[in-house]
Amino acid sequence: MDRFLIEGGHALQGTVKAGGSKNACLPILVASLLTDDSFVLHRVPNLRDVRTTLKILTALGKKVSFSDGTVHITADGNLKNSLPYELVKQMRASFWVAGPLLARFREAVIPLPGGCALGARPVDIHLKGFERLGAVCQNESGNVILSAKKLEPAKITLRFPSVGATQNLMMCAALIPGETVLENVAKEPEIDDVAAVLNKMGAEVASDDKGRLIIRGRHTLHGTEHTVVADRIESGSYMIAAAACRADVTVTDCVPEHNSILLEYLQEAGVPLDIGGNFVHVKPYCGSLKPMRIRTAPYPGFATDLQPQWMALMALAAGASEIDETIFENRFMAAPELVRMGADIVTEKTIAHINGVKELTGAHVMASDLRGGFSLLIAGLCAKGTTEIERIYHIDRGYENPEGKLNALGARITRYNPDKDEF
Ligand code: EPZ
DSSP states (O other): OOEEEEETTOOOEEEEEOOBOHHHHHHHHHHGGGOSSOEEEESOOOOHHHHHHHHHHHHTTEEEEEETTEEEEEEOSOOOOBOOHHHHTTOGGGGGGHHHHHHHHSEEEEEOOOOBTTBOOOOHHHHHHHHHTTOEEEEETTEEEEEOSOOOOOEEEOSSOOHHHHHHHHHHHTTSBEEEEEESOOOOHHHHHHHHHHHHTTOEEEEOTTSOEEEEEOSOOOOOEEEOOBOHHHHHHHHHHHHHTTOEEEEESOOGGGGHHHHHHHHHTTOOEEEOSSEEEEOOOOSOOOOOEEEBOSTTSBOGGGHHHHHHHHTTSSSEEEEEOOSOSSOOTHHHHHHHTTOEEEEETTEEEEEOOSOOBOOEEEOOSHHHHHHHHHHHHHSBSEEEEEOTHHHHHHOSSHHHHHHTTTOEEEEEOTTTOOO
């Protein structure tokens, strides 16, 4: 399996171009199941999770091609409505095919996604919503069997603003004639991008003044062409990396307001920024980083997907910081690996206590999830000496060519496979 070798301490300078959002393109690709028309998506990042999603669409009967950031999807009319476990176990987001398949076939058999490193990750909110739309949900030998004599529009209140459940229910309701109202929905920018695609396909999806999602579904939806919104998590990850290395880096082609709370916290911690319409310039600074107490929250709160990266930054702050991870029950896996690099972090339940240190030192560490993996990359960039990161396939799930983007700034990162490469 591939590893990264990082020579720390090199000055970073230049620009990083943000790619298309992984967490927008995955549900949007799944939305292509709502029609047999051709469907074209631009600015699709070449990531493991994207390739897994294309395998899922192919397994369901779609014809897909992917080159230079554009995906073309067509169908010859014989869509399947069940998915092999092999594919679902690789990526939890594959459960999002449930909504479109239920809407099209009134019956779908989807393996229940297991938990992952972040926690149990149940899908009860998805299933409760499908039941409100008229489906019967059964759990049989690890599969969820969804069936409905008739699907009816409904008013659904989510017990928690789940991103996946919001998207799954939106897509299902888009093919149910009438008005479905979703309350207490997720408000992440990726939801807006999915809504924009459903509107282009002929549904009517809009937020009302109470922040509810109103979906006026149709009997059939047509194909469309769309360009994915910039990835706010990738953008934010590079901004934090630049801040940790006290570098002079501009992240371009991004949407700064999608990272507004991160930008606020970086400035509060003492990192000078220039913020433009589609770029953020992280500027070098000499003063110490101010320790902060933050908590993750649904958008527009601080993104849980930027929490491990923020932890790596606070490991170098001048004093005691705290992170309260309110979204996932187990998202501090990077902490013990950062401690191996000299960080002073103690975690208890959902709180991480971080005492900043002067310097981190390179070490042999292991990634266990995609954002935690990037946090180790950040630590390796600013550590003294060499860091080796194992299991970087986690990082490849969410970041396209991270070593290429960072080496172009002056980093020294080598990707190698000890089983294959003579190193
Ligand atoms: C999406 O996951 C993202 N994934 C995650 O990004 C992100 O961390 C998460 O939203 C929160 O922002 C994609 O978009 C592909 P949730 P999702 O449903 O939809 C609980 C990354 O790093 N929950 O909002 O699965 C759940 O256990 C990934 O790119 C239920 O209890 O997240 C979790 O504690 C990691 N029942 C919380 O809600 C449900 O039915 C948030 O989950 C659904 C969720």
